[in-house]
Amino acid sequence: MILHLGGDFFVRTKKILMILDYEEAVANKDTxxxxxxxxMEALTDQPKAIVVTDGKKAYLSPISPRTLLRxxxxGGDAPFAGTGLKRQEKEGSS
Incomplete structure (x- = not known):
């Protein structure tokens, strides 16, 4: 599956290692x-997410990490199928 990161940029989901919230990631010393x-490749000047791929590359995306994960x-494609995002939403809605 291919994931749209913003603008005219797409990446294959099987190459994605992690999707991080931009503000939380830059605020954390270890991260x-x-x-x-x-x-790093900036796809926007106002990033909301950092998408880290294999090959030591990361993209700054204008799309929220929650939307990217959804x-x-x-798409039901590994590694994101059943990531816990849906589980957390179900727990919060009961």
Whole structure:
């Protein structure tokens, strides 16, 4: 499956290692250190998510991490099928 990250940019879901909330990631010391070792590509000047792929590359996306996870999970493609996002929503709605 292919996931739209914003603008005209798409990435294969099987290449995605993680999707992070931008503000939380840059505020966390350990995560910031990890991200410094990656090649970053900004798809926007107001990022909401960081999408880390294999090959030491990360993309700054204008789309929220929750929306990206939902889209990836909706495709039923590993590694995101059953990520816990749906589980958390079900627990919160009861």
């Amino acid at each position: 910031s250190l990890f991200l410094q070792g990656l090649e 889209r990836a999970d909706a």
